[in-house]
Amino acid sequence: MFKNLEIxxxxxxxxxxxxxxxxxxxxNIANADTPGYVAKDVAxxxxxxKPDSQGVTRLxxxxxxxxxxxxxxxxxxxxxxxxxxxxxNGNAVSLEEEMLKAVEVKRQHERxxxxxxxxxxxxxxxxxxx
Amino acid sequence: xxxxxxxxxxxASGLRAQSNRxxxxxxNIANADTPGYRRKTISxxxxxxxxxxxxxxxxxxxxxxxxxxxxxxxHPLANEDGHYEGxxxxxxxxxxxxxxxxxxxxxxxKMFEQTRQMSSxxxxxxxx
Numbered sequence: 325m326f327k328n329l330e331i332x333x334x335x336x337x338x339x340x341x342x343x344x345x346x347x348x349x350x351x352n353i354a355n356a357d358t359p360g361y362v363a364k365d366v367a368x369x370x371x372x373x374k375p376d377s378q379g380v381t382r383l384x385x386x387x388x389x390x391x392x393x394x395x396x397x398x399x400x401x402x403x404x405x406x407x408x409x410x411x412x413n414g415n416a417v418s419l420e421e422e423m424l425k426a427v428e429v430k431r432q433h434e435r436x437x438x439x440x441x442x443x444x445x446x447x448x449x450x451x452x453x454x
Numbered sequence: 455x456x457x458x459x460x461x462x463x464x465x466a467s468g469l470r471a472q473s474n475r476x477x478x479x480x481x482n483i484a485n486a487d488t489p490g491y492r493r494k495t496i497s498x499x500x501x502x503x504x505x506x507x508x509x510x511x512x513x514x515x516x517x518x519x520x521x522x523x524x525x526x527x528x529h530p531l532a533n534e535d536g537h538y539e540g541x542x543x544x545x546x547x548x549x550x551x552x553x554x555x556x557x558x559x560x561x562x563x564k565m566f567e568q569t570r571q572m573s574s575x576x577x578x579x580x581x582x
Contacts, residue, residue, distance in 0.1 A: 339576070340457075342572070343461075344457050346457065346458070346461050347458075347460045347461040349565065350460075350461040350462075350468075350569065351461075351464050351506070351507035353465070353468060353558075353561050353565050354467055354468030354471070354507070354508065354509045354562060355498070355500055355509050356468075356561065357471075357472075357498050357554070357558055358498040358499060358500050358509055361500060419557070419558070423561065423564070426564070426565060426568055430568055430571075433572050433575075437575055437576065437579060444579075
């Protein structure tokens with residue numbers, strides 16, 4: 325029963341997704357004044373999940389190495405967005421948008437950690453160690 | 455955790471690049487009245503080696519706009535018609551550039567703080 329707890333895997337994947345997106349946003353903000361820089365982003369977390377035949381939403385394997393025991397490798401990929409630049413130096417980063425994204429990322433990360441923590445508390449309670 | 459240390463190093467490179475930029479802006483402003491001074495500009499570039507996507511300030515360029523001609527026959531550098539060449543620094547442009555650099559610096563600083571908070575709340579899970 326304790327061997328494969330899906331909720332821990334999902335919250336782990338969610339935290340990893342938030343961290344990867346954070347690094348993409350940090351890159352965009354650092355390069356906000358670099359001429360010709362194209363903004364980067366990560367696909368939404370929902371795309372890593374999909375409902376299976378029983379209608380239960382599970383983590384999706386996007387590579388062969390996933391879900392064979394360890395799905396920790398389900399690392400979200402950073403890709404370049406197709407945003408058109410509207411500044412004369414060809415830079416397509418909008419600082420305001422990036423700040424909003426950063427807030428979103430922070431909230432997602434906190435949510436993932438909260439889920440992890442409360443599941444851990446439940447587990448502890450079931451073992452009689454509060 | 456590697457994402458966080460990546461993000462921190464990228465943000466740090468952004469901070470470094472912006473402070474380099476503000477250094478050149480202050481140099482330009484300090485020399486606004488130096489005869490024959492040409493305004494210095496730097497351009498940012500994404501570094502391809504090392505951590506992915508760090509930014510660095512590229513080489514310094516001199517602004518090739520014409521120097522301002524100032525009429526002052528008593529000036530030691532004045533030519534026969536009483537003009538001498540001042541600098542081509544435009545204070546309004548420099549102030550605007552400094553403001554933009556400050557804004558970007560603050561954005562980077564905010565990202566640094568947020569990444570730090572995220573990683574410390576992750577480590578918080580180990581307590582208890």
